[in-house]
Amino acid sequence: MTSVVLEGVNKIYPGPDGRPAFHAVKDLDLTIEPGTLVTLLGPSGCGKTTTLRMLAGFEVPSTGRILIDGRDVTSTPVNRRGIGMVFQSYALFPHMSVRDNVAFGLKVMGTPGGEAGRKVDRILALMHLAPYADRAPAQLSGGQQQRVALARAVVTEPRVLLFDEPLSNLDAQLRERMRDELRTIQQRLGITSLYVTHDQSEAMAISDRVVVMREGIVEQDDAPGAIYARPRSDFVARFMGKANLLPGRVESVRDGMLEASVAGVRISMPDGGLGLAPGDALDCMVRPEQIAIEKGGPIAATIERVVYQGAYAEYSLDIGGKACTVVDWRHGRLFEAGEILHLSLNGASPWPLAKRA
């Protein structure tokens, strides 16, 4: 299995006059361990696609190196990097059958007919595409077309697979199914992969590691669970889902844990490496699903807005002038705007986000 390393990579795009104009990727260090899938996640324009295109070979880094299996490929042409790609637009050949689309890369590589046929058949079966082998792409659904695009990318046994928002053209339900299929295939074949998306739930579901980018800089590079539970910045906390930032004050710090008074309740949490000391003010992050609505709970909150979501209800609350969101699926009835709820942080895993002045 293949490793990928981007080392001190910068990309500065030239302006119309040819002079350096836009710093799209800044001092990027990124390692993709063999067989794993790493996702670049971030808002539009943060440099995800530029990074992917540099790894593919479509863009040349302004400075820095790209290594595949320890070999410097920074100036190796696209077709010699052993990379397979899956895009948002499936980019299938419309006049060719599914089988010929999938076989195309093998043909270009000069794989002998018999061997190519066997490889194509194996991939078509693996991807449940065998019944459609003789159809044209236009006779397939969007999901099936994307599966053909994936089959075409993996049949040549690339060392690295790149995905650029591959599911964006699919409707929500199909997107979820394809996401799971894609992950299963990637893991089964053990192909080292880089995946680009701006959808946080897709990133969480599919990745071994998530790299959150903002304005060309890596904000955090971590396992999905760690990024969600222990974000390193306000930006990451909010990008990964709804986050309540509750003000508090540090009471004590010991052995990597701190005790703080948050919304009038004493709770303990990791110190988050923030160098906090007793008396410091802090912002403490608590995810909405970690706050329990509980009779006799110590925090009183007024409901401002209710959004019913079927499986759960989302409540926008006011806690002494501070906005807070809670989700609830335990109670049979919906609470209403204006009602007072009592909340408990028992069972929550709060996380200190920032020291406040």
Ligand SMILES: Nc1ncnc2c1ncn2[C@@H]1O[C@H](COP(=O)(O)OP(=O)(O)OP(=O)(O)O)[C@@H](O)[C@H]1O
């Ligand atoms: N060829 C180019 N010349 C100049 N600037 C560019 C060029 N390509 C991209 N950029 C700029 O670089 C920044 C990063 O672009 P990039 O496509 O990598 O972002 P992205 O995170 O993939 O965004 P999106 O999710 O919208 O695709 C953007 O501000 C973009 O305008």
